[in-house]
Amino acid sequence: MGREKKNSIRSRAVNFLLVISLPALLLIFWEIGVRNGSINGNVIPAPSKLFDTFIELIKKGKLQEGLLISFQRVIQGFLIASVAGVTLGFLMGIFASFNRMLSSLVNILRPIPVVALIPILIIILGVGESANVSIIVVGALWPILLNTTAGVMSTDRKLLELAYVYRLGKPKQYFKIILPSALYSILTGLRLGVSGAWMSVVAAEMIGATSGIGYLIMFSKSLAQAANMYVLVLVVGIIGYLIDKLLLMLQNRISKRFVAGRG
Template structure:
């Protein structure tokens, strides 16, 4: 029997093929720490190449300052308190908007997920609002709420609502009907079905929505802080643009990237903790 046929038979029968065995063996040799180090290889190489090109003068400092220059700028702004103050303001705005958006998106998602009537009454309107770009809605939001904190938190909440809503509905609708039938046979009531079957089954999709929402929150905040802000990371970038401080602009971009990595790490930690029972999430990732 050929190697291809043996692989197909092993795959169809649910047994691991030789290629998957080799992949698992190589992964186990690397270990979790090795995989983490490998994930940072490309960013570190990029920074090294960037620094080298800047030092030999192949990249203009006015166009793209060296990473060492950006680090010195960060240290200077941190010692004066400017950077930490703006970072704290942006984090508070993002946290407030994320909490509001999550509550609204999860509430609407649960309602639509459990009720076809609610889907008919709500879903089309939600999808229409979701299709409106941030920049198109921004003038109207400014007319409604001005350019204060309410406008910024509202835009963040608006951006967060839709990923949470869509993935909550999807998670509830994807629960296996056979599991629900089994629960009813076992005598579980409606609340027990929700707590023991529907919620655990929908949780992977909901947490995926949380990861998307975290990224969307910062995108919305960047848009919000470019208009009428007097503090925040977005304000710091816009102020630096006026004075052609490309080192500060690069610094704000790096900060957004690092915050995104940290937020995604928190979401992955939640997945590992809340989905420890799930075979695809229980193992270290």
């Protein structure tokens, strides 16, 4: 027991070192590069400068303010996309005719990058919250919809046969057999949907907003505040990473409880 525990602590430490080593090395060379002049500090400021800027942005409250607004938009857009995506995806998974009706439309709209839709949505909805939220909805919708459909369609046919022979009603089949069967896949879709929403909010704010973290990036660029810009972009990346980690943990916890026997 003791040895096993020690080993697992050691292997965790090794893992951590492996994960951290490349970014750390990059930061060290970056810092050295700026200090000895081989990297232009005005274009690419040193990590130490970025850290100072980060602290300064927090002290002024600008970062939190921007993030709060972006989060609010993400939550709104994500909720709408979840309801729409799960509902449509579920119906497409169950009813073949509904699937055929929608699938060509979905397959044409899906490959369009969200960025390409921003001007169109702004023209239709005008600059404002509804355009911002709509962009996030589009960015989150597809993975939710497609994963829900796939999950529904992967329901074990043998369980549906059982339901038929035992004369269980349709609602029971849909909500007690198909929905739990699809749950893991739906959660995967929601997780990818949040990532999509986060990327879309930054894009939307860079183009058509006067607040939020995406706007702050564009604002820094126009004032040539390189350090601010880098800090904000890094924050966007780190938050995206944390959101994904958090949701993966949530997904595993939920599926352990409700999708027993799935590994």
